[in-house]
Amino acid sequence: MNRVSRCMLSAATAVCMGALAVPAGAGERDKKFFQAIEGTWVGPGEIIAGKYKGTKFTCNFAGSTPQKKLGMTLDGGCRVGVFSQKMTASVEASGAAGYKGMFMDGARGEGLDIISGNVVDGNKVVFAINRNDLRGIMQARLPDEDTMRVTVSVKVDKTMVPVIGMNLKRVDAASVGAIAKE
Numbered sequence: 001m002n003r004v005s006r007c008m009l010s011a012a013t014a015v016c017m018g019a020l021a022v023p024a025g026a027g028e029r030d031k032k033f034f035q036a037i038e039g040t041w042v043g044p045g046e047i048i049a050g051k052y053k054g055t056k057f058t059c060n061f062a063g064s065t066p067q068k069k070l071g072m073t074l075d076g077g078c079r080v081g082v083f084s085q086k087m088t089a090s091v092e093a094s095g096a097a098g099y100k101g102m103f104m105d106g107a108r109g110e111g112l113d114i115i116s117g118n119v120v121d122g123n124k125v126v127f128a129i130n131r132n133d134l135r136g137i138m139q140a141r142l143p144d145e146d147t148m149r150v151t152v153s154v155k156v157d158k159t160m161v162p163v164i165g166m167n168l169k170r171v172d173a174a175s176v177g178a179i180a181k182e
Contacts (some may be wrong), residue, residue, distance in 0.1 A: 027070060028117045030093075034072040036142055037063040045166035047151075055080060057091075059087070059166065069093060071101070091117065091127065099127065107131040110179070136160070146170040 061076035071092035089168035091101030104111025
């Protein structure tokens with residue numbers, strides 16, 4: 001995978017990050033959203049536009065929230081065929097910007113910066129992403145407690161074009177079988 005496609009795939013993983021300031025009183029709603037991200041998530045994704053259109057991948061993430069701050073971290077990786085890439089995304093509350101953070105090592109390295117964001121409602125978050133001339137958004141939605149849908153869009157001319165889509169399922173540690181005692 002080249003640097004740009006790895007960067008775009010990084011954006012998709014971070015699952016879960018917007019473009020407006022956090023409204024007053026939104027802290028409890030945001031906290032509930034981020035707590036809903038906690039746990040283990042797996043699922044398929046696809047590059048839906050651009051040079052690598054049609055490329056399918058699979059991701060695994062562990063979601064966590066910081067003890068004393070409002071925000072979240074997704075840590076894990078994605079796989080395309082035999083190739084895998086470690087991925088990490090973190091965001092924290094940041095005053096007027098809403099949330100700020102980074103994917104991988106941020107735009108100074110090979111990743112992306114999250115320059116602003118907010119929880120739009122109780123089940124969706126939107127984050128503005130940035131790397132050099134690349135501008136875009138990542139949107140994560142929780143339609144139910146066990147499903148997370150992520151879309152990454154980039155600005156092409158004056159239009160936001162969706163480039164990556166993911167559909168993750170919660171797979172928190174659960175017993176998948178047991179041996180009966182006699």
